[in-house]
Amino acid sequence: IDRIGKLIKKGGGVLEFASYGKVVYNKVIYDYYVNIDVGEGCLKLYANGQSSTESFFHGAVNVAENAMLKICNVGYTYIAELNGAGRVTLDNTQAQRIYLNGTGPSSYSGFMDGNIRVDITKGRHDIIGAENTFDGSVCLSGSAVCGYAKMGMYNKSGSVGKGNFNFSGTSGIVYLGTEDDISDKSLWLSQNAFIDSGEHGGLTF
Numbered sequence: 440i441d442r443i444g445k446l447i448k449k450g451g452g453v454l455e456f457a458s459y460g461k462v463v464y465n466k467v468i469y470d471y472y473v474n475i476d477v478g479e480g481c482l483k484l485y486a487n488g489q490s491s492t493e494s495f496f497h498g499a500v501n502v503a504e505n506a507m508l509k510i511c512n513v514g515y516t517y518i519a520e521l522n523g524a525g526r527v528t529l530d531n532t533q534a535q536r537i538y539l540n541g542t543g544p545s546s547y548s549g550f551m552d553g554n555i556r557v558d559i560t561k562g563r564h565d566i567i568g569a570e571n572t573f574d575g576s577v578c579l580s581g582s583a584v585c586g587y588a589k590m591g592m593y594n595k596s597g598s599v600g601k602g603n604f605n606f607s608g609t610s611g612i613v614y615l616g617t618e619d620d621i622s623d624k625s626l627w628l629s630q631n632a633f634i635d636s637g638e639h640g641g642l643t644f
Contacts, residue, residue, distance in 0.1 A: 447478060454481070456483065474501075483530065495515070495516050510527070520539070520544075521545055528552050535553065552571065559580070570597075577600065579605065582608060620642050622642075624644070
């Protein structure tokens with residue numbers, strides 16, 4: 440961990456955070472609240488697994504191409520910004536919620552899989568890898584904006600996984616693809632939420 444608060448993973452091996460040195464404030468666990476750069480190999484967070492009642496907070500996370508971030512706890516994982524082209528996955532089959540809660544902008548073009556639901560609570564966060572297979576929905580709230588390259592069909596791969604979409608507040612999605620995109624996914628929108636079909640405009644539900 441360098442002096443400005445960044446953990447840098449180098450080398451092709453596996454680095455495990457087997458446990459955690461917790462700081463508890465108002466019953467919330469703040470752990471490893473630094474920026475994380477997985478440049479090579481695999482970084483496993485909380486390899487011993489933790490209680491589903493606990494939340495873990497991180498700064499900006501970058502996962503380089505061919506590198507992997509493996510989340511092993513079964514609680515909530517908060518990431519300020521997610522960038523890079525590597526893989527984000529789980530070490531178990533239990534449901535995991537990943538919150539993107541920074542102001543951004545961030546852009547993640549890698550591959551995400553597992554029983555994951557992504558919640559974006561504010562800022563601009565693009566998820567542009569076209570073949571993500573994570574199972575859960577993507578939920579936007581507040582003024583959050585999510586750019587994506589492929590919506591895909593329900594239960595099939597796409598930028599935003601295999602599930603449906605939920606919008607609340609003034610949040611919205613922006614289509615960043617360059618080809619026609621057809622989807623049968625269900626979208627739940629609040630009154631002030633929006634869908635931006637982008638420059639190409641080839642989005643059909």
